Amino acid sequence: MRERVVVLTGGVGGAKLVLGLCHAVPAELVTAIVNTGDDFTHLGLSISPDIDTLLYTLSGRANTTLGWGREDESWSFMEALRSLGGEDWFLLGDRDLALHVLRTERLREGRRLSNVIADFAAAWGIGAAILPMSDDMVATQVETDEGLLEFQQYFVRRRCEPAVRAIRFEGVEAARPAPGTIAAISDPACRAILIAPSNPFLSVDPILAVPGIREALAAASAPVVAVSPIVGGTAVKGPTAKMMHELGLEIGAATIAAHYGGIIDAMLVDERDPPGDIGVASARSDTLMKTLDDRVRVASDALALADSLR
Amino acid sequence: MRERVVVLTGGVGGAKLVLGLCHAVPAELVTAIVNTGDDFTHLGLSISPDIDTLLYTLSGRANTTLGWGREDESWSFMEALRSLGGEDWFLLGDRDLALHVLRTERLREGRRLSNVIADFAAAWGIGAAILPMSDDMVATQVETDEGLLEFQQYFVRRRCEPAVRAIRFEGVEAARPAPGTIAAISDPACRAILIAPSNPFLSVDPILAVPGIREALAAASAPVVAVSPIVGGTAVKGPTAKMMHELGLEIGAATIAAHYGGIIDAMLVDERDPPGDIGVASARSDTLMKTLDDRVRVASDALALADSLR
Numbered sequence: 001m002r003e004r005v006v007v008l009t010g011g012v013g014g015a016k017l018v019l020g021l022c023h024a025v026p027a028e029l030v031t032a033i034v035n036t037g038d039d040f041t042h043l044g045l046s047i048s049p050d051i052d053t054l055l056y057t058l059s060g061r062a063n064t065t066l067g068w069g070r071e072d073e074s075w076s077f078m079e080a081l082r083s084l085g086g087e088d089w090f091l092l093g094d095r096d097l098a099l100h101v102l103r104t105e106r107l108r109e110g111r112r113l114s115n116v117i118a119d120f121a122a123a124w125g126i127g128a129a130i131l132p133m134s135d136d137m138v139a140t141q142v143e144t145d146e147g148l149l150e151f152q153q154y155f156v157r158r159r160c161e162p163a164v165r166a167i168r169f170e171g172v173e174a175a176r177p178a179p180g181t182i183a184a185i186s187d188p189a190c191r192a193i194l195i196a197p198s199n200p201f202l203s204v205d206p207i208l209a210v211p212g213i214r215e216a217l218a219a220a221s222a223p224v225v226a227v228s229p230i231v232g233g234t235a236v237k238g239p240t241a242k243m244m245h246e247l248g249l250e251i252g253a254a255t256i257a258a259h260y261g262g263i264i265d266a267m268l269v270d271e272r273d274p275p276g277d278i279g280v281a282s283a284r285s286d287t288l289m290k291t292l293d294d295r296v297r298v299a300s301d302a303l304a305l306a307d308s309l310r
Numbered sequence: 311m312r313e314r315v316v317v318l319t320g321g322v323g324g325a326k327l328v329l330g331l332c333h334a335v336p337a338e339l340v341t342a343i344v345n346t347g348d349d350f351t352h353l354g355l356s357i358s359p360d361i362d363t364l365l366y367t368l369s370g371r372a373n374t375t376l377g378w379g380r381e382d383e384s385w386s387f388m389e390a391l392r393s394l395g396g397e398d399w400f401l402l403g404d405r406d407l408a409l410h411v412l413r414t415e416r417l418r419e420g421r422r423l424s425n426v427i428a429d430f431a432a433a434w435g436i437g438a439a440i441l442p443m444s445d446d447m448v449a450t451q452v453e454t455d456e457g458l459l460e461f462q463q464y465f466v467r468r469r470c471e472p473a474v475r476a477i478r479f480e481g482v483e484a485a486r487p488a489p490g491t492i493a494a495i496s497d498p499a500c501r502a503i504l505i506a507p508s509n510p511f512l513s514v515d516p517i518l519a520v521p522g523i524r525e526a527l528a529a530a531s532a533p534v535v536a537v538s539p540i541v542g543g544t545a546v547k548g549p550t551a552k553m554m555h556e557l558g559l560e561i562g563a564a565t566i567a568a569h570y571g572g573i574i575d576a577m578l579v580d581e582r583d584p585p586g587d588i589g590v591a592s593a594r595s596d597t598l599m600k601t602l603d604d605r606v607r608v609a610s611d612a613l614a615l616a617d618s619l620r
Contacts, residue, residue, distance in 0.1 A: 043411050043412065043415050044411065044414050044415035044418055045411065073386075074384055074386045074404065076383075076384045076386070076403075076404035076405045077387070077404045077405065077407050077408050077411075079405065080404075080405035080406075080407070080408035080409070081408040081411070081412065083408075083433065083434065084408055084409070084412055084429075084430055084433045084434070085429070085433045086408065086411075086412050093386075094384065094386035094387045094390075094404040094407075095386045095387065095389065095390035096390075097387050097390075097404075097407060097411075098387050098390035098391040098393075098394055098396065099390070099394070101353050101354065101355065101387075101391070101396075101407075101411075102353065102391065102394055102396050104354050105353050105354035108354055119394075119395070120394055123393065123394045123395045124393065124394075
């Protein structure tokens with residue numbers, strides 16, 4: 001059964017599922033549609049944090065100790081930058097810089113982000129297709145009790161401390177889905193479409209907000225299965241639970257399932273979660289992804305749930 | 311006698327004299343007017359090789375082992391760049407990148423090169439004024455037996471191997487001297503104007519070609535003294551002697567003195583050179599600058615020669 005699997009994903013948490021997926025099925029059959037709402041320009045460089053996390057994770061270059069960035073990183077650039085009085089709130093590793101400098105140059109030459117990323121993935125021997133959600137600029141902005149913050153200002157500089165009131169995706173109305181995204185979702189031979197356990201509001205919603213993607217998902221013949229980001233009543237990592245609280249949402253799989261209402265056919269729920277109806281078909285398993293085996297297991301469980309809906 | 315000393319200089323060789331000068335007199339009295347004909351854009355980054363050599367040398371950051379670039383350099387960026395298929399013929403160190411990234415960003419914001427460089431020099435506690443010859447883009451191009459080459463293509467990529475037929479400074483007709491350059495040269499309180507033993511054709515000529523600079527030098531009340539780049543009948547380093555040969559010039563101090571005709575009042579000639587009239591006033595000394603003591607000595611000898619002309 002050599003059929004394509006599509007996965008919608010953000011950065012760190014989602015990349016773990018995508019890596020598991022690339023071991024559960026041949027990597028060449030995996031298409032990841034990646035959030036670019038976190039993308040921003042810093043020191044004149046075009047930075048795509050979630051895309052780069054996928055590139056590092058799928059090529060075996062991810063820094064598993066830090067949990068972000070790449071392995072075997074060095075920080076000479078940052079040290080020199082500081083000595084010159086440059087902005088140092090966003091850390092740029094020496095090796096990481098290569099992606100940013102090359103991407104910036106190639107985008108400035110007029111190339112599309114999706115095309116640039118395909119080249120990077122090919123250079124690093126990545127079998128999966130890594131597609132940005134859009135080649136057009138979309139900027140996630142967070143309305144907080146301290147005012148409107150650009151995503152990286154909220155996420156990195158302010159460490160998600162301000163209370164969130166709403167989230168907007170600047171420019172998304174005019175954004176077109178990147179080449180290949182709609183075709184992958186709509187492919188009649190697609191086996192399953194997964195939504196990774198990334199932050200629904202910050203990482204998945206920007207993808208769903210690109211005109212055409214939500215409609216394609218709703219119309220897809222393939223089953224759409226979300227992996228719940230809630231484990232044992234809270235989020236594994238990042239600000240998901242804190243944000244849900246600030247947005248007045250009950251923290252639980254049912255809330256996430258309702259959030260994805262009209263799109264998903266089923267949800268893979270963590271076995272530690274309290275039992276109960278979540279409003280869509282579901283299966284339960286251990287969704288914590290610490291080891292590669294965990295990641296392959298969660299990917300396989302999500303695929304099995306999708307297959308069961310056929 | 312607290313009077314200003316001006317020095318026209320290129321990169322590595324000239325920076326040694328400027329460093330010596332900053333020890334021979336208080337650094338705050340030194341104004342270096344630096345060649346920017348070597349400046350170019352690489353991987354989208356604005357690179358100013360001679361300016362940066364001055365910044366590194368005067369702040370004690372120069373790599374004395376390599377003879378170029380900065381000390382304590384690391385190459386993680388280049389390694390990652392190569393793995394992505396990026397151009398790797400021009401080496402960019404991790405720490406060196408900080409200058410290029412910040413300069414590129416600030417120039418793109420609309421700031422002037424001279425202003426950006428003044429900030430860098432201040433951040434690193436450099437007492438001397440480092441002035442680019444111009445804030446406008448001038449590009450040295452080398453006509454060779456292999457065709458017209460951009461300077462870095464000739465110098466770095468082709469290692470000065472093609473035979474030189476002529477040199478041109480693209481854009482120089484429209485270039486204006488950077489703020490402070492003409493004032494420094496024309497300052498009635500200026501003690502001396504030195505021309506460093508940099509390559510006359512590639513490093514000093516671009517400065518002289520900026521409209522207004524040659525005229526200001528010819529009209530300056532301060533004595534103008536060149537330090538000959540010829541030591542013992544050849545050039546210490548770089549392509550000076552090879553180029554003179556290819557240009558059909560006799561390799562010797564007299565040729566250099568004639569080249570600077572109408573500008574210099576005297577030349578400091580290496581004591582190893584054959585004796586003879588070089589057409590201008592001169593003094594002889596050991597001009598080889600291996601140690602800091604050597605550099606201070608050559609700077610002092612050049613100043614003494616200038617003072618003797620008063």
